[in-house]
Amino acid sequence: MKMITAIIQPHRLEEVKKALYDADVNLITVSEVLGHGRQKGVDEYYRGSKESGNLLRKIRLDIAVNENFVEPTIKAIIKGAKTGKIGDGKIFVVDLPQVIRIRTEERGEKAIG
Amino acid sequence: MDMINSGDTAWVLVSSALVLLMTPGLAFFYGGMVRRKNVLSILMQCFIAICVLSLQWVLFGYSLAFGPGNPFIGGLGWLGLNGVGLEPNPDYAATIPHQAFMIFQGMFAIITPALIIGAFAERMKFAAYLLFIVLWATLVYDPICHMVWAVGGWVRGMGALDFAGGTVVHINAGIAALVAALVIGKRYGYDNKPTPLHNLPFTVLGAALLWFGWFGFNAGSALGAGALATNAFVTTNTAAAAAGLSWAIIEWLKSGKPTMFGVATGVVAGLVAVTPAAGFVTAMGALVIGLTVSIVCFFAVSFLKPKLGYDDSLDAFGVHGIGGIWGALMTGVFATTTVNSAGANGLIYGNPALVFIQLKAVAITVVYSAVMTFIILKVIDMIVGVRAGYEDEMMGLDLADHHERAYTILE
Numbered sequence: 001m002k003m004i005t006a007i008i009q010p011h012r013l014e015e016v017k018k019a020l021y022d023a024d025v026n027l028i029t030v031s032e033v034l035g036h037g038r039q040k041g042v043d044e045y046y047r048g049s050k051e052s053g054n055l056l057r058k059i060r061l062d063i064a065v066n067e068n069f070v071e072p073t074i075k076a077i078i079k080g081a082k083t084g085k086i087g088d089g090k091i092f093v094v095d096l097p098q099v100i101r102i103r104t105e106e107r108g109e110k111a112i113g
Numbered sequence: 114m115d116m117i118n119s120g121d122t123a124w125v126l127v128s129s130a131l132v133l134l135m136t137p138g139l140a141f142f143y144g145g146m147v148r149r150k151n152v153l154s155i156l157m158q159c160f161i162a163i164c165v166l167s168l169q170w171v172l173f174g175y176s177l178a179f180g181p182g183n184p185f186i187g188g189l190g191w192l193g194l195n196g197v198g199l200e201p202n203p204d205y206a207a208t209i210p211h212q213a214f215m216i217f218q219g220m221f222a223i224i225t226p227a228l229i230i231g232a233f234a235e236r237m238k239f240a241a242y243l244l245f246i247v248l249w250a251t252l253v254y255d256p257i258c259h260m261v262w263a264v265g266g267w268v269r270g271m272g273a274l275d276f277a278g279g280t281v282v283h284i285n286a287g288i289a290a291l292v293a294a295l296v297i298g299k300r301y302g303y304d305n306k307p308t309p310l311h312n313l314p315f316t317v318l319g320a321a322l323l324w325f326g327w328f329g330f331n332a333g334s335a336l337g338a339g340a341l342a343t344n345a346f347v348t349t350n351t352a353a354a355a356a357g358l359s360w361a362i363i364e365w366l367k368s369g370k371p372t373m374f375g376v377a378t379g380v381v382a383g384l385v386a387v388t389p390a391a392g393f394v395t396a397m398g399a400l401v402i403g404l405t406v407s408i409v410c411f412f413a414v415s416f417l418k419p420k421l422g423y424d425d426s427l428d429a430f431g432v433h434g435i436g437g438i439w440g441a442l443m444t445g446v447f448a449t450t451t452v453n454s455a456g457a458n459g460l461i462y463g464n465p466a467l468v469f470i471q472l473k474a475v476a477i478t479v480v481y482s483a484v485m486t487f488i489i490l491k492v493i494d495m496i497v498g499v500r501a502g503y504e505d506e507m508m509g510l511d512l513a514d515h516h517e518r519a520y521t522i523l524e
Contacts, residue, residue, distance in 0.1 A: 032522060042516070
């Protein structure tokens with residue numbers, strides 16, 4: 001099992017969700033986060049004083065999948081989020097030792113889907 | 114010499130302040146509807162319209178709109194308020210200072226271009242917007258205002274009734290909105306369904322401020338504190354209430370639940386529709402106008418817009434254009450001289466001809482506004498480009514055009 005975490009542009013969320021549903025990946029957690037990579041954020045001005053390097057709004061997706069869904073999930077996120085410009089985001093894939101569904105107390109691969 | 118009446122003057126000055134408040138009201142009405150990355154751009158567009166158009170009006174706008182000229186546009190005789198003094202001008206209002214009439218009309222000149230914002234929200238470049246409101250106020254609003262309201266105006270001479278600006282303000286802005294939506298194109302990713310409202314309570318607050326301010330707009334248009342103002346006040350409130358309720362009922366029947374957004378939209382549609390009628394119809398006439406306008410506007414925003422595929426983002430055309438046309442035609446049906454001897458009888462009082470006169474005034478406004486708005490936007494597009502860049506639109510106009518944002522996530 002793997003935990004796939006993706007940081008994407010907020011305006012690509014709808015596209016990414018659509019691509020994930022098309023790939024039969026239906027269980028996702030979405031949160032709003034702040035950050036910046038190479039973009040360094042955007043300058044803001046309040047009553048004349050500059051605040052540089054402010055953080056940009058991003059969307060974070062957390063998706064737990066079984067091994068056979070890892071590549072389809074990655075491909076779907078790329079399909080939805082890629083514009084080719086700086087700021088498209090990143091995908092992190094990490095091993096996931098255990099998953100438990102609270103309602104049934106099922107564990108492991110059964111509990112993911 | 115004409116005497117200044119203190120009651121009339123007080124009412125018109127208060128009404129001017131009420132109408133001014135409608136533009137910030139509109140800012141919140143529209144601001145709540147956009148995505149949160151664009152809310153400041155909407156508030157900014159409304160506020161800067163007050164700043165820019167207040168100056169345009171006293172410098173030359175008032176002269177072009179109401180100054181002596183030809184049937185189509187006023188002359189430059191009243192440039193910089195030259196000759197527009199504190200004595201009454203009996204051509205327009207015999208009992209209040211000329212400048213009171215001028216500043217009351219100025220508030221209409223401010224809100225009309227601001228209404229169009231709803232059509233191109235979230236994607237117009239700020240510099241282009243500034244050029245647009247100045248050119249549109251000067252080349253579209255001022256001439257239409259002159260034709261319909263000024264002494265010797267072309268449309269006024271036809272006998273068309275427009276009490277408080279159904280044609281001049283709402284149809285004019287509504288048609289310009291449709292043209293603007295078509296010229297500037299859809300927002301990226303627009304899929305013929307509304308983008309999520311970022312703050313519905315703002316929209317409701319805005320609708321409430323509009324409702325409040327509209328008493329100045331309509332009852333103030335009596336230009337005096339008396340019977341006619343009272344009639345306009347009562348018809349305005351009745352139509353707004355009827356339209357808000359009927360929108361809720363339509364939603365209840367169509368989609369199962371009445372919505373807050375629907376009632377707020379219905380109220381504004383009712384206010385738009387009663388605007389030309391307020392001083393010519395009875396409260397019962399206004400009630401029917403209010404009940405029916407929601408049906409027409411609901412159809413426009415939920416069937417016509419997705420069907421035709423234009424992105425009138427906040428329904429400036431669907432509510433102000435369609436509601437304004439409905440109101441102008443219904444004025445031709447329900448107007449009665451028992452309310453206002455300076456008006457005319459409409460269809461149900463035995464004068465079907467008034468409907469055709471109203472239709473003619475609507476058609477003139479539609480054609481003039483559409484053609485001129487198209488030309489103005491094309492010219493601006495050649496000079497500075499009308500549309501914000503793709504990345505600016507994605508990031509949001511608040512950060513892209515103004516370097517500030519409305520909400521923080523972290524402290």
